[in-house]
Amino acid sequence: MSRNKPVKYSALGLFKRGLSGKEWPRVWRDVDLKKTYDVVIIGAGVHGLSTAYYLAKNHGVKNVAVVDRAYVGGGGSGRNTAILRSNYLTPEGVRFYDRSVDLYRHLAADLNFNVMFAPRGHLTLAHNDGALRTMRWRAEVNKVQGIDSEVIGPEEIKKLVPYMDVSDDTRYPILGALYHPPGGIIRHDAVNWGYARAADAMGVEIHQKTEVLGINTAGGKVTGVRTNRGDVSAPIVINCTAGWATLIADMAGVKLPIITHPLQAAVTEPVQMFLSSVVVSGSLHVYVSQTDRGELVFGASTDPYAAYSMRSSLEFTEELAGHVLELMPSISKMRVLRQWSGLCDITPDFSPIMGFTEVEGFLVDVGWGTYGFKAGPASGEAMAQLAATNKTPEIISAFDLARFEEGRLASERGAAAVGH
Amino acid sequence: MILIPCPNCGPRNSSEFTYEGENKERPNAATVTKAQWRNYLYLKNNPLGWTTETWYHSSGCKKFLVAERHTMTNEIRSTKALGQQGGAS
Ligand SMILES: Cc1cc2nc3c(=O)[nH]c(=O)nc-3n(C[C@H](O)[C@H](O)[C@H](O)COP(=O)(O)OP(=O)(O)OC[C@H]3O[C@@H](n4cnc5c(N)ncnc54)[C@H](O)[C@@H]3O)c2cc1C
Ligand SMILES: [Zn+2]
Numbered sequence: 001m002s003r004n005k006p007v008k009y010s011a012l013g014l015f016k017r018g019l020s021g022k023e024w025p026r027v028w029r030d031v032d033l034k035k036t037y038d039v040v041i042i043g044a045g046v047h048g049l050s051t052a053y054y055l056a057k058n059h060g061v062k063n064v065a066v067v068d069r070a071y072v073g074g075g076g077s078g079r080n081t082a083i084l085r086s087n088y089l090t091p092e093g094v095r096f097y098d099r100s101v102d103l104y105r106h107l108a109a110d111l112n113f114n115v116m117f118a119p120r121g122h123l124t125l126a127h128n129d130g131a132l133r134t135m136r137w138r139a140e141v142n143k144v145q146g147i148d149s150e151v152i153g154p155e156e157i158k159k160l161v162p163y164m165d166v167s168d169d170t171r172y173p174i175l176g177a178l179y180h181p182p183g184g185i186i187r188h189d190a191v192n193w194g195y196a197r198a199a200d201a202m203g204v205e206i207h208q209k210t211e212v213l214g215i216n217t218a219g220g221k222v223t224g225v226r227t228n229r230g231d232v233s234a235p236i237v238i239n240c241t242a243g244w245a246t247l248i249a250d251m252a253g254v255k256l257p258i259i260t261h262p263l264q265a266a267v268t269e270p271v272q273m274f275l276s277s278v279v280v281s282g283s284l285h286v287y288v289s290q291t292d293r294g295e296l297v298f299g300a301s302t303d304p305y306a307a308y309s310m311r312s313s314l315e316f317t318e319e320l321a322g323h324v325l326e327l328m329p330s331i332s333k334m335r336v337l338r339q340w341s342g343l344c345d346i347t348p349d350f351s352p353i354m355g356f357t358e359v360e361g362f363l364v365d366v367g368w369g370t371y372g373f374k375a376g377p378a379s380g381e382a383m384a385q386l387a388a389t390n391k392t393p394e395i396i397s398a399f400d401l402a403r404f405e406e407g408r409l410a411s412e413r414g415a416a417a418v419g420h
Numbered sequence: 421m422i423l424i425p426c427p428n429c430g431p432r433n434s435s436e437f438t439y440e441g442e443n444k445e446r447p448n449a450a451t452v453t454k455a456q457w458r459n460y461l462y463l464k465n466n467p468l469g470w471t472t473e474t475w476y477h478s479s480g481c482k483k484f485l486v487a488e489r490h491t492m493t494n495e496i497r498s499t500k501a502l503g504q505q506g507g508a509s
Binding site: 259 | 421434435438439441442454455458459461462463464465466468471473489491492493494
């Protein structure tokens with residue numbers, strides 16, 4: 001197996017290259033597609049890449065190909081608004097997402113790639129009694145799991161976000177908020193590239209522009225995939241294709257309870273730093289954060305109908321602007337720089353689906369909806385363990401595919417419908 | 421914005437409608453098993469291409485309609501009132 005010894009990124013290295021003017025080497029290799037692998041992972045988003053990374057790192061499984069019909073991070077992993085948090089509603093969810101935030105905390109050192117994790121605090125606003133009740137419920141579930149999460153009132157919100165209108169003469173007055181100090185934002189591209197580079201360094205192959213056209217099975221077992229670059233055989237195939245997950249599962253004859261909805265986002269021109277926390281409002285269907293570069297990043301709920309189209313729409317920006325200005329009237333002169341859209345694989349209970357299917361060797365890591373970026377490290381770690389040991393790790397046992405037929409839903413609707 | 425030709429009201433912005441989702445055959449409640457019922461509730465085809473779905477004209481005539489829509493282009497090639505054969509397009 002060809003190995004790749006990447007240069008170590010460091011301040012000294014940067015300085016030396018600056019002086020010598022020497023080109024940086026490619027971040028990961030571009031190699032020929034082989035005929036056979038131990039594991040083929042479909043989708044080079046954060047889930048596929050982290051699964052490959054932990055397969056190689058934790059289990060020594062390095063004969064792995066990650067194939068993507070487009071490019072690394074071309075799906076939701078390069079289009080999300082990069083919010084990390086663990087203040088979910090179900091104990092299983094809280095435990096799982098907290099493991100992910102934990103892994104994110106030292107990911108930069110693990111990957112030797114600056115992922116710019118900024119735990120600046122996360123606020124979910126409540127504009128009515130029902131929402132406030134859900135916040136209290138979440139805070140209690142969170143505290144039992146040892147997660148820093150509490151309900152705060154308008155005065156404290158004003159201290160954290162001075163530009164927010166917390167007066168009671170607005171259309172939707174702010175009654176309180178769920179405050180989650182460890183939540184924050186990260187640089188999503190760096191996470192994707194960092195995982196790709198570190199996995200590649202251990203021997204994993206990343207194949208972009210390699211589209212899966214079919215899944216080969218024999219006697220109820222997966223035997224490989226058909227691609228635009230030829231057939232590849234493998235005893236384990238993992239579906240990490242998020243918004244396209246049902247199309248891939250259909251190829252294996254596996255039905256998934258998933259509907260694909262587009263989700264849009266927008267970013268403004270950069271301004272001086274004034275907003276430290278991530279602010280989410282479920283009632284107003286909007287959230288906002290400020291990147292380290294100073295841009296405001298906005299998001300909202302998914303488009304209201306199922307679609308695979310990634311076109312952005314004017315009505316999204318119009319509605320968004322109206323709602324954002326309700327919260328922060330003073331930013332009315334800011335200009336939107338860009339808007340875009342990505343696909344989300346929505347499940348009936350707003351929880352993911354990870355694990356085995358009725359086709360032996362065909363595994364799924366899907367159903368990541370609007371909230372899956374933050375889960376990348378924990379799901380990669382767990383899926384790698386599942387693939388390597390053929391056993392479901394405890395931390396993801398509540399998220400199996402069989403739960404729908406057996407009626408054991410893990411409902412996160414109250415914690416994941418708008419706040420991603 | 422996609423325009424939905426309502427059989428009663430003519431072409432209207434999709435924001436006037438509530439999306440009810442993909443049409444599916446409802447199993448017979450008298451004979452259905454639990455597993456079949458849950459499959460009916462949760463499993464969708466989620467196709468990339470033409471799909472048949474129900475919309476409710478909530479800010480209009482307050483009637484349901486069945487549309488054939490393409491999930492990539494959002495083109496709508498036919499609509500008809502729910503429970504009616506043929507119809508406007
Ligand atoms: C606008 C927006 C905002 C979001 N905000 C947040 C947030 O703040 N926090 C958060 O945690 N989550 C957020 N999400 C959700 C998050 O982005 C996703 O859940 C996550 O990135 C999914 O990662 P993935 O690796 O599973 O899939 P993706 O990154 O979507 O990757 C799937 C890959 O599969 C490939 N593929 C598809 N079909 C084929 C085929 N036939 N053959 C080969 N490859 C194929 C695609 O090209 C794609 O690269 C947001 C999503 C969007 C769209
Ligand atoms: Zn009408």
